[in-house]
Amino acid sequence: MRLTRGIVCECSGASACPDGSNNGTCTTQVNGYCFATVEEVETDAGLVELERTAGCLPPDESGFMQCKSSQVPHRHPKVIECCNSSDLCNRRLQPRLPAYPADPLPPALSPAPAPGPQPALLVAAALCLALVAALAAALLLCRRRRRAGKRPPSPPAAHLAEISSGSGSGLPLLVQRTVAKQIQMVESIGKGRYGEVWLARWRGERVAVKVFFTTEEASWFRETEIYQTVLMRHENVLGFIAADIKGTGSWTQMLLITDYHERGSLHDYLQTAVLDPPALLAMAYSVVAGLAHLHMDIFGTKGKPAIAHRDIKSKNILVKRNGQCAIADFGLAVRFVAERDEVDIAPNTRVGTRRYMAPEVLAETLQVTDFEAFKMADMYSLGLVLWEMCRRCGAGGGAQHVESYALPYHDVVPADPSFDDMHAVVVVQRMRPPVPARWARHPALAALAALMAECWHHNPPVRLTALRVKKTLAKFHKDCDVKLV
Template structure:
């Protein structure tokens, strides 16, 4: 770039030279936006500054700069392009900004609400169309080896000699892997459901959270060392589950489709041989409960305290299994004490301990003495109510007290 020597320019800061200056470079005029106001500057640009190409370049919407090369050519009026292109922009800027921010937020919020409502509606519809408590695919079926059933695993623990009576499964997840099928019974404690675990039927006794003591006590008794016996209900696991409304307490055990002894005898008659088999299995299970096994892993004597026909289940081979051990107590022969839990439940009055009348036991009775009043109630009923007598005998009459 070439410029004549002694170029005369307007200079706003040169009061001592009558607001003029001389340069070998160029005359310079600039307008910039400072604190919302336009500020105009006019001066001379030296040749080195001109070669640096700094002063003669404008920035978008902030400064506008012009360089010229004739005398007093910078005596001009400059305006920022933003002011001339959109004079009403400053007035509507905040409104446009607010609309620009608010509209996307409103659209996103509305979309989120609609998505939540849609998902909730689909979840509710799915809950109405499929059975309750349908859970995720069963993940613990590998605990059952091929060729073995759940019953085999339960009673393998008895025949192996361990007799520990501990729960078969890891209990913290079993409630997630059982699918409830149908309700098979109700009582004051809660409900009994038939469930499916790995394709096999199990019984699920569901307590309400108000009966936590009964649930805990029954699970504790079932897990007594060396309790397992073919005439005592096979215990599988205890777990809890939140169904969205309240906490369910689950007790999982074997499932016997014949139901209770009460229902079995009321459905029809049994032969004399069948009656003997029922009575013998009840006596065998009760004897195992009452028997104390001494040793490092021994079993204390246990009293049922609520033995009745509704608490005895009939197995497929027409033998019995004693169930419902929620009121049972253990007898400590060393201290001669009975651990009576803090439980508001009491057994059926005619099936409870004879000395107390309200289901409590005294140490002097021992385990067998507490259950002895129940045996005259159950066994004559089995013998006389629904049994076909031996040949040549008369059918005895027996009045049941319910």
């Protein structure tokens, strides 16, 4: 019988425990799983050893699919078993790798082949296998529906194994875990509250690897889940490659592997770069295009749910080599599930960045059951990002008159503002970042200044949508003959 609370599981070591315990156990979320794995690991000496790992998995579809993903066909196979019947139930789990046939004899020593089976027997065997597979799929579906009550299965889970197509977001689930073992870390290129980002190599290509702290397990699960949403891929959304959990008896790593962009974040890029008007417009348009794609729902058999980011800021936007941008970091994202008319919010204790929080978030009046409210909060944050970009544009006075790079509200709050600091400035005083007079003398800066003012309006319903901002910039491009992309 399933418990109505989280259960205690054996874990492989202190660093493998997602809740930070150091007593060799971890506690799952409600309806989570305990797991145990056995995997062949190749040592530095070239020997293959068996390695057992145990720990906790989440109750959502990503945890459920991991329980079904034993990797037997690979050169070094891995078998996983899960349970959720009682505390420490995974101590009894002893996964065993299947026995493999002996290596084939050299041609000169191989025995003569036996007569092959009759065609009728082959057909009968194929039909039996198909019947067994159909029964297994039916039982699996029934089990999942019992867990979810009357709700239908979540759309992303239904397509989790289909992500090899261009309409998805990355590689197939099993291939992702193979990729993680082939990654060669090169150097650390950034740190944040979630963990650390590394430049790495995979098959000769440069990739970025985000390594999460064990305390940020919820962010890793959520970001992986969002990236694997069908039709998520877009040129202005960071390209996802793979995700995996690697671990031994003494450590655990939660990895997210994505495209690498050498220019870094928009925050870092604007520190030194001075933009001309065409570059500013192209960059602004790309950010808005990425956000419009996230906010858009696409209906159909393999439709895409609408997604709100909830942490839009210049540090979560990467600059590509062609000057366009890509939105990253989906650890706080929420989705709108149209079939159930509800907002899918992951259980995550992390909050957004206080400096970029919308007034309704700071005032704690945002309606969490209204998905449009999350989208409008994103638009407020987008207005602040546009302000950062416009300060670094050399129009209306030349490069010598460009304002130095600054964060929004840098002149009225501390470097690391508290919730109360931002509430006093944004909600009580209703202040917004100042717009320099020189911006009004150049069409591009004046147009963006008008857009950002409508994006950061105090009243959420008055704010522009991402699609409206995108169309406005596209019209400005057409009227002024400025190339955006």
